[in-house]
Amino acid sequence: xxxxxxxxxxxxxxxxxxxxxxxxxxxxxxxxxxxxxxxxxxxxxxxxxxxxxxxxxxxxxxxxxxxxxxxxxxxxxxxxxxxxxxxxxxxxxxxxxxxxxxxxxxxxxxxxxxxxxxxxxxxxxxxxxxxxxxxxxxxxxxxxxxxxxxxxxxxxxxxxxxxxxxxxxxxxxxxxxxxxxxxxxxxxxxxxxxxxxxxxxxxxxxxxxxxxxxxxxxxxxxxxxxxxxxxxxxxxxxxxxxxxxxxxxxxxxxxxxxxxxxxxxxxxxxxxxxxxxxxxxxxxxxxxxxxxxxxxxxxxxxxxxxxxxxxxxxxxxxxxxxxxxxxxxxxxxxxxxxxxxxxxxxxxxxxxxxxxxxxxxxxxxxxxxxxxxxxxxxxxxxxxxxxxxxxxxxxxxxxxxxxxxxxxxxxxxxxxxxxxxxxxxxxxxxxxxxxxxxxxxxxxxxxxxxxxxxxxxx
Amino acid sequence: xxxxxxxxxxxxxxxxxxxxxxxxxxxxxxxxxxxxxxxxxxxxxxxxxxxxxxxxxxxxxxxxxxxxxxxxxxxxxxxxxxxxxxxxxxxxxxxxxxxxxxxxxxxxxxxxxxxxxxxxxxxxxxxxxxxxxxxxxxxxxxxxxxxxxxxxxxxxxxxxxxxxxxxxxxxxxxxxxxxxxxxxxxxxxxxxxxxxxxxxxxxxxxxxxxxxxxxxxxxxxxxxxxxxxxxxxxxxxxxxxxxxxxxxxxxxxxxxxxxxxxxxxxxxxxxxxxxxxxxxxxxxxxxxxxxxxxxxxxxxxxxxxxxxxxxxxxxxxxxxxxxxxxxxxxxxxxxxxxxxxxxxxxxxxxxxxxxxxxxxxxxxxxxxxxxxxxxxxxxxxxxxxxxxxxxxxxxxxxxxxxxxxxxxxxx
Numbered sequence: 001x002x003x004x005x006x007x008x009x010x011x012x013x014x015x016x017x018x019x020x021x022x023x024x025x026x027x028x029x030x031x032x033x034x035x036x037x038x039x040x041x042x043x044x045x046x047x048x049x050x051x052x053x054x055x056x057x058x059x060x061x062x063x064x065x066x067x068x069x070x071x072x073x074x075x076x077x078x079x080x081x082x083x084x085x086x087x088x089x090x091x092x093x094x095x096x097x098x099x100x101x102x103x104x105x106x107x108x109x110x111x112x113x114x115x116x117x118x119x120x121x122x123x124x125x126x127x128x129x130x131x132x133x134x135x136x137x138x139x140x141x142x143x144x145x146x147x148x149x150x151x152x153x154x155x156x157x158x159x160x161x162x163x164x165x166x167x168x169x170x171x172x173x174x175x176x177x178x179x180x181x182x183x184x185x186x187x188x189x190x191x192x193x194x195x196x197x198x199x200x201x202x203x204x205x206x207x208x209x210x211x212x213x214x215x216x217x218x219x220x221x222x223x224x225x226x227x228x229x230x231x232x233x234x235x236x237x238x239x240x241x242x243x244x245x246x247x248x249x250x251x252x253x254x255x256x257x258x259x260x261x262x263x264x265x266x267x268x269x270x271x272x273x274x275x276x277x278x279x280x281x282x283x284x285x286x287x288x289x290x291x292x293x294x295x296x297x298x299x300x301x302x303x304x305x306x307x308x309x310x311x312x313x314x315x316x317x318x319x320x321x322x323x324x325x326x327x328x329x330x331x332x333x334x335x336x337x338x339x340x341x342x343x344x345x346x347x348x349x350x351x352x353x354x355x356x357x358x359x360x361x362x363x364x365x366x367x368x369x370x371x372x373x374x375x376x377x378x379x380x381x382x383x384x385x386x387x388x389x390x391x392x393x394x395x396x397x398x399x400x401x402x403x404x405x406x407x408x409x410x411x412x413x414x415x416x417x418x419x420x421x422x423x424x425x426x427x428x429x430x431x432x433x434x435x436x437x438x439x440x441x442x443x444x445x446x447x448x449x450x451x452x453x454x455x456x457x458x
Numbered sequence: 459x460x461x462x463x464x465x466x467x468x469x470x471x472x473x474x475x476x477x478x479x480x481x482x483x484x485x486x487x488x489x490x491x492x493x494x495x496x497x498x499x500x501x502x503x504x505x506x507x508x509x510x511x512x513x514x515x516x517x518x519x520x521x522x523x524x525x526x527x528x529x530x531x532x533x534x535x536x537x538x539x540x541x542x543x544x545x546x547x548x549x550x551x552x553x554x555x556x557x558x559x560x561x562x563x564x565x566x567x568x569x570x571x572x573x574x575x576x577x578x579x580x581x582x583x584x585x586x587x588x589x590x591x592x593x594x595x596x597x598x599x600x601x602x603x604x605x606x607x608x609x610x611x612x613x614x615x616x617x618x619x620x621x622x623x624x625x626x627x628x629x630x631x632x633x634x635x636x637x638x639x640x641x642x643x644x645x646x647x648x649x650x651x652x653x654x655x656x657x658x659x660x661x662x663x664x665x666x667x668x669x670x671x672x673x674x675x676x677x678x679x680x681x682x683x684x685x686x687x688x689x690x691x692x693x694x695x696x697x698x699x700x701x702x703x704x705x706x707x708x709x710x711x712x713x714x715x716x717x718x719x720x721x722x723x724x725x726x727x728x729x730x731x732x733x734x735x736x737x738x739x740x741x742x743x744x745x746x747x748x749x750x751x752x753x754x755x756x757x758x759x760x761x762x763x764x765x766x767x768x769x770x771x772x773x774x775x776x777x778x779x780x781x782x783x784x785x786x787x788x789x790x791x792x793x794x795x796x797x798x799x800x801x802x803x804x805x806x807x808x809x810x811x812x813x814x815x816x817x818x819x820x821x822x823x824x825x826x827x828x829x830x831x832x833x834x835x836x837x838x839x840x841x842x843x844x845x846x847x848x849x850x851x852x853x854x855x856x857x858x859x860x861x862x863x864x865x866x867x868x869x
Contacts, residue, residue, distance in 0.1 A: 064715055161765040168679065171671035172689050175739070178732050179692040182703060185710035246487045253484030266488055268859060273495050275786075275855050277793025279822040280844050283829050284498055287837070319494050350473055352480035373698065380700020382796035387829060407702050407796070414709065414800055432706045436699065443698040 006059035006135045013139035014052030021047035021147055028152045038157035046156040049163050051143030055135045062131045070098075070123045077119035186436060189429030196423040197222045202430060208393035208404075210413070210424035222427055224434070226393040230403035234314045234389060235378035238399060242318025243374060247325025248367065252355055254326070255333055274323035282387030285316035290388050297400035305400035308390035314399070317384050321374050328373065332366025332453075333359055365453040369446040376442035380435060382407040406431045502844050509842025512630040512643050513601035514593040515567060515619065517558030519575070522587050524550045530583045538580045539573060547579075548572040551594070559624060562615055566600035568643060593628060598641040598835050600625075607834055633842060637808050638824065642835025645828075647843050649810040653723055653803070653818030654792060660727020660814055661734055661791050666784055668731075669738030670773075673780075676739070677746040678768050697736035704733045705800025713801060721802040724814045729801060730791040737790065741783020745776040778865035782858045789854040793847065795822040821847050 025040035036043075071094070074080060083090050097116035101124055150156070194202070205223020250270070254263055290312035297305025336359055344354040360367070390402025391412060413428035420426075528545040532538065551572040555564035571594035578592070579585050603612030604625060619625035636646025672693070680686040708729035719725050749772050757767040773780075798804075803819050804827060811818035819827075821843060828840040 067718065157763065161763060164765050165675075165679065168671050168675035171668045172675045172680070174668050175672065175689055175693045175696060175736065178696060178707075178735075181711055182699070182707050185707055186703075189710060246490055249484045249487035250491060253481070253488050257481055257484055258488075266492070268855075269492055269495060271859075272852070272855060273491055275789055275793075275851055276495075276498070277795070277822055277847060277851065279793065279795045279825050279829075280498075280502070280848065283825065283840060283844065284501075286829065288501060319491075322491055350477040352477045353473070355480070376698060377700075380702065382700070382702045383826065386796075387826070407700070410702055410706070411796065411799055414706075415804065429706060429710070432703055436703050439698060439700055440695055443695055447694060 003059060003063040006062065006131060007056065009132070009135055010052050010055035010059055010139055013055060013136075013143060014048040017051035017143040017147065018044040018048035020143075021150060024147070024150055025156075028150075031152075034152045036152050037155050038160075042156040042160050043150055043154070045160045047143055047146040047150070049160065050146035051139045053163075054142050055139040058138055059131075059135055062134075066127050066131060069127050070120070073123040073126070074116065074120045077116075077123075079115040079119055083116075182436065186429055186433040189426050190433045193423060193426035193430045196426070202427075206395060208409075210427060222423065224406075224431065226395050227404060227406050227409055227431065228434075229395055230310065230389070230393070231379050231405040231407075233397075233399065233403060234310050234385060234405055235317065235381065236375050238311060238314025239317040239321055239378045240371065240375065242315055243321035243325045243378075244371060246318075247322045247374075248329050250322065250326045251329035251333060255330055256351060256355060256359075270323040270326055273319075274327075276320075278320065278381060278383040279387075281316050281320050282383040282385075285312050285384055285388035289316055293400065302398070302400050304398065306390070306402050308388060308402040309400050310389060310403040311399040313385050313389035316388065317378055317381055320381070320384070321378055324377060325370055325374050328370025329363070329367050332363040332370065332450075335366065335453075336362045365449050369449040369453075372442045372446040372449075376439040376446075379405075380407065380439055382411060386411050406435050410435075499848070502841050502848070505838060506841030506843075506845040509838040509840070509845075510630055510633055511627045512632075513596050513604045513616075513625060514628045515555065515559060515563065515596050515625050516591060516593050517554055517624060518589065518591050519551065519554040520589045521550070521579075521585060522589060526550065526586060528586070533580055533583050539576045542576045542579060543572075547576055551575055551592075554592075555594075559619060563619055563624075566597045566612075566615070568595040568597055568641070570644065571595060595643050596625065598643045598833060601643050602834055605834060633839075634846070637810055638806060638819075638827075639808060642831075642833050642839050645836070645839050647821065647824060647846060649807045650819050650821045650824035650843070651846070652810040653807070654820040654822075656723035656811060656814050656818060657726045657730065657798075657820055658788060658792060660723055661730040662784075662788060664728060664731035665734040665738055665787070669735045669784070670742050670780060672735070673739045673742035673746060674768055674773070677743050678772070679764070693736045693739050696732075697740060701733055701794055702796040702800065704729050705797030707732065708797060708801045719815055721805055721817045721819070722815045723811060723818050723820075725801050726798050726803050726818075726820065727814070729797050730794060733794070733797065734787040734791045737787035738780070738784050741786070742776070742780045745779025745783065746772060748779065749775045775867070778861050778867075782862045782866070785854050785858040785861070789851050789858070792854070793822055793851060795826055798823055799826070821850075 022040045022044035025036060025038075025043035028034055029036055029040065074094075074097075075083075083093060093113040093116065097113045097120045100117045101120035202222050202224055204225065206225045207221060207223045208226050209221045211221070254266055258266065286308075290307055290309060293309050293312040293315070294305045294307045297309070297311075340358055340362060341354055344358040345351070349357065385405045385408045389405060389408060391404050391408065392402045393404045393409075394401065396403070410428045410431050413424055413431075416424075524546075526542070526545040526547060528541055532541040535541070552564060552567070555567045555571075559567075574594055575592050578590075599608060599612055600616055602608030603614075603616035604620065604627070606613065616625060633646045634651070635648050636644065637649035638647075639645040672689075676686065676689065676693075680689070708725060712725045712728055713720060716725060753771055753775065754767055757771045758764075762770065798820055804823055805817060805819065806827075807817060807819045825840055825843050825847065828836045828843065831837075831840075
């Protein structure tokens with residue numbers, strides 16, 4: 001892989017610069033009557049940064065643009081004129097020729113691609129050579145420039161520290177760039193989707209049956225209400241009916257009643273429950289819980305109980321959320337001032353009365369915020385519903401039937417063979433946008449509530 | 459007067475009963491979680507133990523009589539199996555199976571069975587002069603016959619061979635070293651495990667430095683202004699964004715920039731790094747915050763610069779806390795499935811990936827793919843793969859707890 005070579009080259013130049021500059025700085029110090037402004041190590045870092053950083057930046061950019069340049073040069077070769085103008089076959093032939101030229105494959109499957117190998121190899125050599133030369137040049141030039149500036153009074157430390165601060169700032173900007181990237185990529189594809197399907201049909205339609213293979217206009221098949229309904233029933237109703245009572249009572253028991261030993265064993269246990277991968281929960285839901293739920297449904301006389309049910313997915317999701325609700329409730333109960341608890345107990349209330357009448361009302365904002373975060377987590381959960389909830393988009397209140405969710409449909413739309421320009425594929429991004437906005441709103445409100453409530457007691 | 463006392467006693471009795479009830483409900487809630495975890499682990503283990511075994515046929519092979527035209531020098535060269543194949547080992551194994559198991563039994567010997575015999579010969583060339591007994595895998599069809607489901611013909615054949623002592627279940631360590639296959643008898647998890655390791659490596663290399671440096675900036679240097687607020691808001695929100703959204707980001711951005719690296723650990727690792735970074739930032743900020751200000755003041759007072767204070771004093775002291783948070787974030791990334799499905803790491807991968815740019819799959823995705831298979835043999839393999847994944851998770855979480863207890867200082 002050529003980019004690894006470039007990165008290693010840049011780092012090697014940096015190391016060489018570091019060693020050279022440091023020994024030069026030591027040499028300054030050995031001369032009589034000189035005091036270095038900065039320690040020799042900082043001189044080393046200064047030169048190393050100048051030698052490595054521009055070269056690394058170039059290597060990163062080159063990694064992205066070089067393949068395009070190679071492709072362009074290869075296609076300008078007369079041999080490329082024989083290629084089919086577009087389509088799958090053209091892409092396959094180009095890919096085969098490239099693989100042979102890189103030395104990853106020994107021969108082309110398609111004889112017609114054979115004349116392309118030589119131009120591809122030449123183009124790769126040319127641009128590989130250019131990349132190597134420019135990296136080397138940038139590294140050496142940067143290092144030499146920095147090295148020439150060294151002298152005993154040189155303020156290497158301040159400059160290196162300024163560079164460190166810049167690196168720190170860039171690292172923290174990654175978070176903003178990521179958020180921005182999510183918003184832009186979702187927005188872009190969503191707008192393309194809404195160019196094909198009306199937003200009103202999408203948000204308020206009740207019929208969801210996109211067909212990624214059909215080319216026909218199908219605006220009436222993108223009504224997402226059944227998906228929102230399924231998501232709410234599974235994530236916000238069934239899962240919360242399990243998670244809120246169990247999580248809250250676990251937190252109360254562990255903080256108010258349990259002995260230190262019980263707590264010591266039970267807390268890691270809840271952490272393990274929280275750390276189990278969702279695919280494992282999904283498998284558990286599909287293999288163990290779903291058949292049991294179906295048998296139970298049929299036993300109580302619901303003939304339509306299916307082996308993929310909203311109830312099975314919701315129950316397992318609820319179990320998955322228990323540790324989360326528990327730890328949020330734990331935090332907000334712990335934030336209630338001890339004086340309130342002591343006051344209640346001193347009036348003769350039992351522990352449970354204190355908890356129910358004093359602690360929980362006082363901790364309620366925090367608990368509500370925790371529940372909101374738990375809901376946002378449940379509706380974004382994917383693997384459990386993919387494996388246990390089913391694909392049928394229907395508006396039903398019967399939890400023994402299968403329902404589908406937003407996340408399930410995102411996976412279903414994007415893992416098929418559909419083309420990237422088809423509304424079915426793009427609908428996944430529109431669903432993702434809805435999911436993103438809803439979870440963002442829930443988190444934002446929840447964090448606000450937590451913050452304001454904390455301030456009230458501090 | 460008496461009635462009032464009785465009333466009071468009655469009310470007190472009821473209040474204490476309510477107290478006990480409440481306490482038992484709380485205990486029940488905790489016990490429920492413990493029971494679910496125990497049930498999950500026990501059911502996965504009991505089903506998964508069977509995934510570590512396979513059906514093997516045992517028969518005798520007279521290699522001395524077969525006199526394969528191959529010498530020790532050829533076996534020392536690269537690719538000795540090709541030499542053995544050219545010398546006719548597959549036919550010898552097939553003949554041996556036919557003699558011992560009958561034609562119907564020999565037809566159910568796995569087509570790659572001679573390779574295992576060949577590997578044994580390469581390890582010990584003297585076998586070529588001996589009369590040996592071999593254990594080779596059979597096909598998935600015969601294995602389901604031995605399990606008791608599958609077609610009646612296979613069940614009868616399996617019963618006959620089992621009664622003759624020629625077919626049995628055997629422990630199969632190869633499950634950890636083979637890769638995915640269409641036959642559950644030949645499937646293993648090494649390709650997925652290696653893919654997971656490469657992906658985790660990319661994630662760690664990208665997310666750890668970025669996360670720690672961002673935390674240092676926000677906690678130690680960031681001025682209070684609108685930019686800093688925006689950074690904090692986005693980090694807190696990213697930590698709560700559903701993982702599948704990161705998959706959409708990877709699909710729309712990373713795969714658009716690097717179309718050649720579809721389903722490569724590089725792209726998977728980059729996607730998971732974005733997801734893990736906020737977790738690392740938040741835990742690193744807490745660890746840095748926990749270092750008392752007197753350390754900063756002391757270092758500043760003897761002339762350290764602000765950068766020196768952080769890199770020479772604060773970071774080493776905060777490191778155990780940072781590592782704990784990093785390991786927990788990495789454990790979460792290791793179990794993540796949905797975003798990797800989005801960026802195409804769901805292909806059938808029959809050979810371990812050669813590098814971070816080669817097509818790969820990861821352990822959770824492998825579990826997901828196997829869970830869709832109807833063959834009963836894959837149910838066992840899925841559970842066995844889940845055991846391996848859970849062991850990794852437990853090991854990582856255990857390491858995090860150990861680090862926290864051993865190195866974290868209370869000031």
